[in-house]
Amino acid sequence: MKKAFKTSLMVMIPVILVAPACKKNKDKGTDVTVLKTEILKDISVNVCTDSYVDMLDKANALQSTVTALTTTTNDANLTAARTAWKNMRVTWEQSEAWLFGPVEADLIDPRIDTWPVDFTQLDQILNSSAVLTEAYVDNLDDALKGFHPIEYLLWGVNGNKTATSFTAREKEYLTSLTQNLVKLTTSVKNTWSNGYNVQLSTAGNGSTEFATQQDAFIQLVDAMSDICGEVADSKLKEPFDSADPSKEESPFAKNSIVDFTNNIKGVMAMYQGKFIVDGKGIEDLVRLKNLSLDTEIKSKYTAAISALGAISVPFGQAITAEPTKIQNAMDKIAEFEEVLDGKLKPFLQQQVQ
Amino acid sequence: MRKTTKALLAILAAVIFFQLACSKMQMPIDNPESEWLSGGSQTAFDGGSGSFSHMFSGMTTVQNRVHEVGDGQFSATFVTAPAPLNPGLGPIYNNVSCISCHVSDGRGKVPGTGESAANMLFRISIPGTGEHGNPVPVPNFGDQLQPRSTLGLSPEGDVSITYTEHIYTFSDGTTCSLRTPDYKFINLYTAIPSNVLLSPRVAAPVFGLGLLEAVSEADILKMADPNDTNHDGIKGQANYVWDVLKQQKVLGRFGWKANQPSILQQVAAAYNGDMGITNLLFPKESSEGQTQFSSNPGSASYELADSLLYSVEFYVKTLAVPVRRNVTNPTVIQGKNLFAKTGCIKCHVSDLRTQVNVAFPQISNQLIHPYTDLLLHDMGEGLADNRPDFDASGRQWRTAPLWGIGLTQKVNNHTNFLHDGRARNLLEAIMWHGGEAETAKNNFAQLSKKDRDALVAFLESL
DSSP: OOBOOOOHHHHHHHHHHHGGGGSOOEETTEEHHHHHHHHHHHIIIIIIIHHHHHHHHHHHHHHHHHHHHHHSOOHHHHHHHHHHHHHHHHHHHHHGGGOOTHHHHTTHHHHHSOSSOOHHHHHHHHHSOOOOOHHHHHHSOGGGSSHHHHHHHHHOTTSOOOGGGOOHHHHHHHHHHHHHHHHHHHHHHHHIIIIIHHHHHTTTTTOSSOSSHHHHHHHHHHHHHHHHHHIIIIITHHHHHTTOGGGOSSTTTTOHHHHHHHHHHHHHHHHHTBSSSBOOOHHHHHHHHOHHHHHHHHHHHHHHHHHHHTOOSOHHHHHHHOHHHHHHHHHHHHHHHHHIIIIIHHHHHHHOO | OHHHHHHHHHHHHHHHHHHHHHSOOOSOOSOTTSTTOTTGGGEEOOOSTTTTOBBOSSOOHHHHHHHHHHHHHHHOOOBOSSOSSSBOOOSEESOSSSTTTSGGGSOOOOOOTTOOOSSEEEEEEEEEEOTTSOEEOBTTTBTBOOOEEOTTSOOOOEEEEEEEEEEEEOTTSOEEEEEEEEEEEESOSSOOOTTOEEEEEEOOOOTTHHHHHTSOHHHHHHHOOTTOTTOSSOOOBOOEEEETTTTEEEEOOBTTTTOBSSHHHHHHHHIIIIIOOOOSSOOSOTTTTOGGGTTOOOOSSOSSOHHHHHHHHHHHHTBOEEOOOOTTOHHHHHHHHHHHHTTGGGTSOOOEEOOOOTTOGGGSSOEEOOOOOOOEEEOOTTTOOOOOBTTBOTTEEEOOOOTTGGGHHHHHSOOOBSTTOOBSSHHHHHHTOOGGGHHHHHHHHTSOHHHHHHHHHHHHTO
């Protein structure tokens, strides 16, 4: 929700100085107009839409492992379900770098990734006599469905649950939670592949969502810097500042640092136009016009990823055990955000109309 | 020296000329107090989907941090107590976080057929006035309907909405369809008195409120004309509402009927009424006194830390106003002139100046363009909710600020306007105006289609 808001001057000065360069032309043999359209198309199809296709595959895989676990409840099947949950998280967390469009407008994000979990009501549900169908789960508050209640059921509050401790009610709830997650993932995937992808790729050329290509590029760069801000100023900072591990997101699976790393990797996927298949990305425009900016973005990215990688224990422990490493990670991510917001965004405002 | 300066100026002028010639102007580059800057120095240079969410510029590190903490708290999902994080939801509530109604700090969407009202609420009362001149709460329901509850308890009930369309035909033969909502209580947990008064309210955008709070009371009252002494048909009346901290009646500024005196009280009331989170200003649960909660154990202390309440107040106070777009477009200029000529501008006042505040320069002495007088006006029978709210009658509404209104589609993905979201676009919203705005509305209706479109284009540029 938060955006670092810079005053007009920082934007205006480069705009005025570089203004004469805004005429459409061929640069070093590359047709810039064609390139911008290609970038939007590739990001739309190869990055955003493909990520939701991939996420749906992983949601289905999670459902299979949950079915196996509820049918044959043993530790091997529990491990498989946990792995499937983590695999799906990789894609979801990367996709948080493009948290706009259907995932926001159709309220998919709050329904699959609300934190914290409502433990009190979760226990009430398990102890109630309600039939825990998918429809029942769908009607529950957001804090009672999606990734984190599933995580809670798979790992237990201390992260050390064993297969023998699963109750019949837990299995029933887990099954419906997973079905609901598959349903919502299907919805966002379908909305992207059946229309929203065209909205983004035809920005400025008939899109009703994005009147100009600049609108679309600004949407992309805002989404990229937003997730950096979210990780640096909220997900890392709030538990760290209050030295309170209970504020950690994804605490049961001890997966937070992996989540944060994938958030930042998602930013690079957008920049490079590559989620699985490599296509044109924002970097292709930057490299054509401002090679040093490209170098700076990539070095800030690498520094942020290494700083997160240096944290050697789960986040909840690292708050007290490795505070300097956490501080360093927050600083490096903030610097990455600063270059996206303070340099890449004005660059795109100049280069794309 | 002089020559150099001249040469530089010439180059600069040429550069600016190129800029103007080869692209649409996106930024104001002339007078810093130009009309581009809706929020004065606290104008955010963004016309995109996040344009309601920018924090003030030029604040101290500490202020920036408080804003961020408030931002986090504004997004925080509350859960049932006891819980390690954000406990206290309910027992009855409308929603689980600020952001789930004020999506992207913006405007609530009215529910479609069969959907529950997630981004709007229903104020309720019975006839009469309470000890502070307030609406009288409905026994067993309070002054707002909470359609959700924690597990095992009954929500108060819900409201079903149906619409009746009628066609308005302009003199040139073009038409627009206006829909009148009809509300029915459904699934009530207990009987509601038959004389209950009901007022639907959609969640309003939350940016720019710090600037509106900084306009002096004297400046607002100067615009009031409750007896219409100038005989222009437009009155403008102040609402005086109860201030919980000051324990006295003061000028109301916020809310659809100007029924809240300050951002702090607005925020605290929303925590209590909408989420069931007790706090410094409203320490009693909204469910208190209701039959189904007679055994509900009261808590010795309230649920929201004061520091967090104040951080959310500060967050809302320091959200900047989005910059205008297309100000120099000839159609937009034409629309602006018509906005004045038809009389819209008499209530939707374009220029206000905040009072001097040496302690907080960001909101001090700023020329702002909110397009409101913050006063109540009779809006006619069509829009009347017939539910008085302090000094506001059942036909009066506060002039809604128009800044940022053209960005509603981008930020919130809909164009539902007016207090109950009945208008599906700006044209419909204009055509619903009545009462003191009847003349201005008729002036608008008599314009050519081209001129009407120009006026709407002007609104889109705000």
